[in-house]
Amino acid sequence: MLATQRQELILAAVRERGAARVADLVAELGVSDMTVRRDIAELAQAGLVRRVHGGAVAPEGTRAADEPGFDVxxxxxxxxxxxxxxxxxxxxxxxxxxxxxxxxxxxxxxxxxxxxxxxxxxxxxxxxxxxxxxxxxxxxxxxxxxxxxxxxxxxxxxxxxxxxxxxxxxxxxxxxxxxxxxxxxxxxxxxxxxxxxxxxxxxxxxxxxxxxxxxxxxxxxxxxxxxxxxxxxxxxxxxxxxxxxxxxxxxxxxxxxxxxxx
The missing domain is CATH 3.40.50.1360 (Rossmann fold)
Structure with missing residues (x-):
């Protein structure tokens, strides 16, 4: 699987669930922990996700009425x-x-x-x-x-x-x-x-x-x-x-x- 394909799947998981754990992504994508972390880092650098301890979450908005869910x-x-x-x-x-x-x-x-x-x-x-x-x-x-x-x-x-x-x-x-x-x-x-x-x-x-x-x-x-x-x-x-x-x-x-x- 190409890096762009993995990153699209990671981004889709974050958008659907609000957050994605590295451990879950490793199992879902069949790649190493280091590969997933590198993909998350590239997505974060592009502003598409935000890196957190153990995974990634949707980037925080600035709107005063935004309310993330508990799992995020x-x-x-x-x-x-x-x-x-x-x-x-x-x-x-x-x-x-x-x-x-x-x-x-x-x-x-x-x-x-x-x-x-x-x-x-x-x-x-x-x-x-x-x-x-x-x-x-x-x-x-x-x-x-x-x-x-x-x-x-x-x-x-x-x-x-x-x-x-x-x-x-x-x-x-x-x-x-x-x-x-x-x-x-x-x-x-x-x-x-x-x-x-x-x-x-x-x-x-x-x-x-x-x-x-x-x-x-x-x-x-x-x-x-x-x-x-x-x-x-x-x-x-x-x-x-x-x-x-x-x-x-x-x-x-x-x-x-x-x-x-x-």
């Missing part, structure tokens, strides 16, 4: 999200009531919570379908109580809208942990108007709010504002945080070191 988001900035989730996990204590917004970084956090037998008992309120699924083992054992809001499902597997907002309005939790589409000097934003309202409801029911955001989120602006920076108690961001983020977030920012790739 979870592939982006993987090591950074894992480090941020680990830092958030270290702050949790048994007996707390937490609110986790839908998102790929909060999903990583939910996986850590599900695997931590010492973090019991625990109550988790969430509008994330993937998060509820990740916590299923703890729920089955009776160690974690999960409150899943109702609502309308978004491309990022969040439940949003009036039903979700109403259920959250009657709850009170110790801390909300939010993943965001973007944040800048104006605050936290998302492309989805209904999701912004539901995230505001998550913040309103919490005594404190922590934002989990890798450094690529700084400067990204979505259509709808969730909250101002003044409404956030803590931002966990990897150590790639740009100078502007460090300056504007000031005392609210805690940077998290990202382990070097093996």
């Amino acid at each position: 988001k979870v592939e982006q900035a993987g090591p950074q999200k894992a480090a941020i989730a680990a830092a958030a996990h270290a702050e949790l204590e048994p007996g707390q009531a937490l609110a986790l917004s839908a998102g790929s970084t909060t999903f990583r956090l939910a996986e850590l919570v599900a695997a931590d037998a010492a973090l019991r008992p625990l109550t988790v309120v969430t509008n994330g379908l993937r998060i509820a699924d990740a916590l299923h083992r703890g729920v089955r054992a009776g160690e974690i109580e999960v409150v899943l809001t109702g609502g309308v499902r978004t491309p990022s597997d969040a439940l949003v809208g009036p039903v979700a907002d109403a259920s959250l309005s009657r709850l009170r939790v110790d801390r909300a942990l939010l993943g965001v589409h973007g944040l800048d000097t104006a605050g936290l934003t998302t492309p989805n108007l209904a999701e912004a309202a539901t995230d505001r409801a998550l913040i309103a029911c919490a005594a404190a709010t922590t934002v989990l955001a890798d450094h690529t989120k700084w400067g990204v602006v979505g259509l709808a504002q969730i909250a101002s920076l003044d409404e956030v108690d803590l931002v966990l961001m990897d150590d790639g945080a740009p100078p502007e983020a460090r300056r504007h977030l000031a005392g609210r920012l805690r940077t998290v070191p990202v382990p070097a790739a093996p």
